[in-house]
Amino acid sequence: MSHSPRLLPLGAMLAAFSFGNVQAQEALPTIDVNASREETGYQGLKSRVGKTAQPLRDIPQAVTVVTRKLIEDRSADTLKEALRNVAGLTFNAGEGGRIGDNVTLRGYSLVGDLYLDGMRDIAQYNREIFNIEQVDVLRGSASMLFGRGSTGGVVNQVSKKPFLFDTNEASVTVGSDDYKRGTLDLNKVIGENAAVRLNVMKTDTNSFRNGVGNDRLGIAPSVSWGIGTRNEFNLSYYYLKGDSVPDFGVPYFEGKPLNVPVNTFYGLPGEDSQKEETNVLTASWLHRFDKDTELRSILRKADYERDLWAIAPRLTRGTTSINPDTVINRQAQRRGGVEHTLTSQTDFTTTVNALGFKHALLTGVELVQEDANRWNVATTPGNPSTTVGNPDPYPVLPAGYGVRNRINPVSYSARTVGVYAQDTMSLNAQWKVIGGARHDSFSADYARATGGPLERNDNVWSYRTGLIFQPSETASYYASYGTSFNPSGELYALDDRTTNTPPEKSRNLEIGAKWDLLEGNLMLRTALFRSEKTNERNTDLAETNLTQNLLSGKRHTDGIEFETAGKITSRWDIFGGLALMNARIDAATGDQANTLGKAPVNTPKYTANVWSTYKLDSHWKIGGGVEAVGKRYGNATNLNAAPAYARWDGLLEYQLDKVALKLNIFNLLDRDYYEGVYAGHAVPGTSRTFQLSMSTKF
Amino acid sequence: MLLRIPELLSPEALASCRKLIDRADWADGKLTAGSQSARVKNNRQLPEDDVASRAARAIVIEALGKSALFMTGALPKKTYPPLFNRYDGSANAFGSHIDNAVRTSVVTGSWVRTDLSATLFLSDPATYDGGELVIEGSFGTQEVKLAAGDLILYPASSRHQVMPVTRGTRLACFFWIESMVREDARRQLLFDLDMAILSLRSAVPAGQPDPQEVVQLTGCYHNLLRMWIDP
Numbered sequence: 001m002s003h004s005p006r007l008l009p010l011g012a013m014l015a016a017f018s019f020g021n022v023q024a025q026e027a028l029p030t031i032d033v034n035a036s037r038e039e040t041g042y043q044g045l046k047s048r049v050g051k052t053a054q055p056l057r058d059i060p061q062a063v064t065v066v067t068r069k070l071i072e073d074r075s076a077d078t079l080k081e082a083l084r085n086v087a088g089l090t091f092n093a094g095e096g097g098r099i100g101d102n103v104t105l106r107g108y109s110l111v112g113d114l115y116l117d118g119m120r121d122i123a124q125y126n127r128e129i130f131n132i133e134q135v136d137v138l139r140g141s142a143s144m145l146f147g148r149g150s151t152g153g154v155v156n157q158v159s160k161k162p163f164l165f166d167t168n169e170a171s172v173t174v175g176s177d178d179y180k181r182g183t184l185d186l187n188k189v190i191g192e193n194a195a196v197r198l199n200v201m202k203t204d205t206n207s208f209r210n211g212v213g214n215d216r217l218g219i220a221p222s223v224s225w226g227i228g229t230r231n232e233f234n235l236s237y238y239y240l241k242g243d244s245v246p247d248f249g250v251p252y253f254e255g256k257p258l259n260v261p262v263n264t265f266y267g268l269p270g271e272d273s274q275k276e277e278t279n280v281l282t283a284s285w286l287h288r289f290d291k292d293t294e295l296r297s298i299l300r301k302a303d304y305e306r307d308l309w310a311i312a313p314r315l316t317r318g319t320t321s322i323n324p325d326t327v328i329n330r331q332a333q334r335r336g337g338v339e340h341t342l343t344s345q346t347d348f349t350t351t352v353n354a355l356g357f358k359h360a361l362l363t364g365v366e367l368v369q370e371d372a373n374r375w376n377v378a379t380t381p382g383n384p385s386t387t388v389g390n391p392d393p394y395p396v397l398p399a400g401y402g403v404r405n406r407i408n409p410v411s412y413s414a415r416t417v418g419v420y421a422q423d424t425m426s427l428n429a430q431w432k433v434i435g436g437a438r439h440d441s442f443s444a445d446y447a448r449a450t451g452g453p454l455e456r457n458d459n460v461w462s463y464r465t466g467l468i469f470q471p472s473e474t475a476s477y478y479a480s481y482g483t484s485f486n487p488s489g490e491l492y493a494l495d496d497r498t499t500n501t502p503p504e505k506s507r508n509l510e511i512g513a514k515w516d517l518l519e520g521n522l523m524l525r526t527a528l529f530r531s532e533k534t535n536e537r538n539t540d541l542a543e544t545n546l547t548q549n550l551l552s553g554k555r556h557t558d559g560i561e562f563e564t565a566g567k568i569t570s571r572w573d574i575f576g577g578l579a580l581m582n583a584r585i586d587a588a589t590g591d592q593a594n595t596l597g598k599a600p601v602n603t604p605k606y607t608a609n610v611w612s613t614y615k616l617d618s619h620w621k622i623g624g625g626v627e628a629v630g631k632r633y634g635n636a637t638n639l640n641a642a643p644a645y646a647r648w649d650g651l652l653e654y655q656l657d658k659v660a661l662k663l664n665i666f667n668l669l670d671r672d673y674y675e676g677v678y679a680g681h682a683v684p685g686t687s688r689t690f691q692l693s694m695s696t697k698f
Numbered sequence: 699m700l701l702r703i704p705e706l707l708s709p710e711a712l713a714s715c716r717k718l719i720d721r722a723d724w725a726d727g728k729l730t731a732g733s734q735s736a737r738v739k740n741n742r743q744l745p746e747d748d749v750a751s752r753a754a755r756a757i758v759i760e761a762l763g764k765s766a767l768f769m770t771g772a773l774p775k776k777t778y779p780p781l782f783n784r785y786d787g788s789a790n791a792f793g794s795h796i797d798n799a800v801r802t803s804v805v806t807g808s809w810v811r812t813d814l815s816a817t818l819f820l821s822d823p824a825t826y827d828g829g830e831l832v833i834e835g836s837f838g839t840q841e842v843k844l845a846a847g848d849l850i851l852y853p854a855s856s857r858h859q860v861m862p863v864t865r866g867t868r869l870a871c872f873f874w875i876e877s878m879v880r881e882d883a884r885r886q887l888l889f890d891l892d893m894a895i896l897s898l899r900s901a902v903p904a905g906q907p908d909p910q911e912v913v914q915l916t917g918c919y920h921n922l923l924r925m926w927i928d929p
Contacts, residue, residue, distance in 0.1 A: 008766045010916065011770025011889070012766035012769035046723065053723070228718065228721040
């Protein structure tokens with residue numbers, strides 16, 4: 001049918017017409033297309049956290065997927081905020097040489113277990129979310145896939161990638177405490193199989209804490225070509241700059257966070273700063289031999305810089321009573337560093353039929369070169385002290401304050417060569433067996449100002465095995481066993497003892513189930529696990545001439561987790577998790593002897609979170625949720641603890657054709673609570689705040 | 699009414715569409731089935747929020763928007779975002795069923811009353827055996843197997859099935875339409891009238907005004923529409 005415009009059928013001239021919420025390009029002018037944004041839900045369907053793109057039901061470990069939709073609905077603006085949705089995960093307050101994201105999962109620190117697109121993102125910085133598509137949290141030991149670390153699990157951030165249709169989105173948010181944030185996400189097709197994407201972010205905010213603030217800027221361009229063809233390439237760059245007034249909260253008194261109004265800040269807003277700059281350049285090539293066989297190579301150069309000039313508030317040792325005039329000492333936290341990593345990963349995946357079974361094979365090589373320089377900054381002249389009840393944020397400072405004299409410089413370099421292979425064998429339609437092994441050769445050199453150089457070489461095997469039973473298309477049951485290891489030099493630190501100490505060993509035993517309910521719209525999973533470190537590093541004070549740390553420590557975490565994600569009805573979305581944990585230090589000697597029988601740091605008996613939204617009609621959506629966390633200890637001697645809390649959040653959204661307006665309220669009930677925990681201090685969580693955002697698709 | 703729309707997708711659009719979905723990750727088709735049809739549904743589908751599915755859907759929507767025959771035949775008020783299915787291997791058939799009267803979009807949460815069903819064939823019929831769309835209606839039983847790029851529109855009130863694919867792969871796009879004219883017979887009448895008027899008009903030399911009778915018939919079309927339409 002080919003007609004001049006005058007000769008269109010009459011019916012074709014009618015006006016009202018809608019393709020739901022899908023945008024048509026260059027459609028007839030008579031078509032009224034509702035172009036509002038297309039939504040995905042809270043249910044993550046696939047993950048590459050097991051190296052290949054897999055349905056979650058084929059991974060024999062607990063995996064939580066935080067989807068983009070959940071991140072947006074909750075107005076999460078950092079990785080940390082996105083991780084609020086992960087049961088069993090808690091936040092440590094910064095200190096002890098660490099800057100930036102510092103989380104604990106299943107009772108074990110994830111300091112070395114943060115990943116970006118499957119590659120270790122170990123540097124110390126506060127991670128943003130503007131260029132992240134989803135966050136995958138794999139629980140339990142997984143050194144077979146990731147090499148060193150991963151005792152509690154790993155967090156993998158999945159970057160946004162270009163795709164083959166044009167869409168642009170912009171959003172601005174304003175809120176309490178002068179919160180201002182703008183983001184831009186542009187995707188454009190530039191050729192038959194090529195597209196570019198650009199994400200930009202600027203955030204500038206103060207805090208409910210008097211004097212705390214945060215500015216950051218992020219730019220992330222990427223280009224892909226050959227999308228969906230035999231050879232697919234991607235080139236991406238990620239830039240993030242942060243400048244904040246860091247927050248070390250309040251000290252403990254009699255084992256609890258000091259009882260002062262939660263906005264009380266003991267730092268010096270005019271002087272304190274944390275500056276971070278991150279540059280990540282990544283190139284990848286995916287070659288598809290056929291439908292089931294592919295070779296994926298990724299090369300990444302990442303550079304990170306950081307500089308900290310901050311204050312941790314401390315009570316004078318032996319303080320027995322508190323009044324407004326009690327002295328608060330301002331302990332200097334001054335240090336900086338640069339880190340550089342060069343990583344190459346190559347994975348080959350294929351399926352073959354052999355010995356009468358179908359095998360999905362994965363094999364790969366990882367090469368990593370890591371270099372770091374760290375230093376402290378001289379703490380003289382000292383910080384003027386203040387008082388509990390009347391902190392003076394702008395005292396007269398001594399002459400010479402602010403001069404950054406670097407001291408105690410150390411430099412570190414490490415090389416990793418990891419080789420791994422895994423077979424997922426389908427015995428029949430219902431049973432799968434997984435077995436895999438990885439060999440890591442890890443060597444670290446450490447140069448310091450005094451005491452001479454140190455080095456450490458380790459060769460370690462890691463294993464993972466699992467059995468999956470899928471009696472129907474809606475149920476999957478699994479049992480798995482995995483090991484992991486932590487070499488002494490893994491976190492860019494060695495000393496005279498650790499240089500002679502072999503790696504710690506850990507293992508994770510888990511059984512679990514994953515069900516698809518409501519015709520696949522709602523996922524439900526549960527897992528019962530034991531995660532244990534069988535030879536933790538301990539020192540023995542009695543043997544002062546020992547050159548080796550005793551691997552005499554032991555600890556375990558037993559737990560059960562429940563999680564649900566998806567839709568109860570087409571209007572009603574839900575995401576929720578519950579983790580019950582019982583963690584204990586089973587053996588400790590030397591200067592750690594007083595931790596025997598205690599609970600590990602920041603490991604509450606329970607954490608629970610629920611978030612749910614309901615579409616009232618095609619315009620209005622309401623939502624709300626609660627995050628509940630049990631009492632946690634700030635130190636392994638269990639002397640300092642942050643109390644349990646429950647925080648309620650709410651959402652109201654109004655959706656027009658092209659524009660969405662969203663109001664998020666955090667801590668609706670305005671309860672006081674402490675979310676960041678460290679040995680010497682606890683950091684309060686937000687008081688009641690609101691954010692109003694407007695986003696548009698064009 | 700069964701209405702075939704030949705070459706809804708141009709060869710270029712068809713190639714782009716195929717390239718997108720050939721590489722996509724297919725899921726079980728029961729994800730969108732109602733409880734009756736889930737018992738007989740044995741195929742695979744692209745998840746609605748899959749990136750490839752979204753891009754391929756945009757191509758189909760663009761083609762629909764440009765198809766005068768589709769517009770006049772369906773008189774669409776709302777269209778469910780098109781989905782994609784695949785029949786091959788052990789997931790190769792969809793037994794006799796009737797489509798749910800109302801589809802609620804997972805994507806938008808808004809609903810569509812399914813007056814019309816549409817199937818857009820995406821595989822060259824020479825590349826697979828079986829896979830006929832069998833429609834049982836008041837007009838008898840029809841077997842439909844069209845060229846790649848062709849669309850068939852049929853009343854959603856009819857029972858239908860997809861015969862087993864015994865060789866090759868049958869890829870198709872499918873969706874539902876809520877029409878401004880709810881009853882199939884009335885839509886048929888309007889379509890016949892529209893086509894007759896079009897035929898008369900095409901006989902008028904370019905530049906000449908339409909004859910009085912054509913203007914009158916056009917008036918009849920619009921007045922019938924006025925009586926029946928639910929825009």
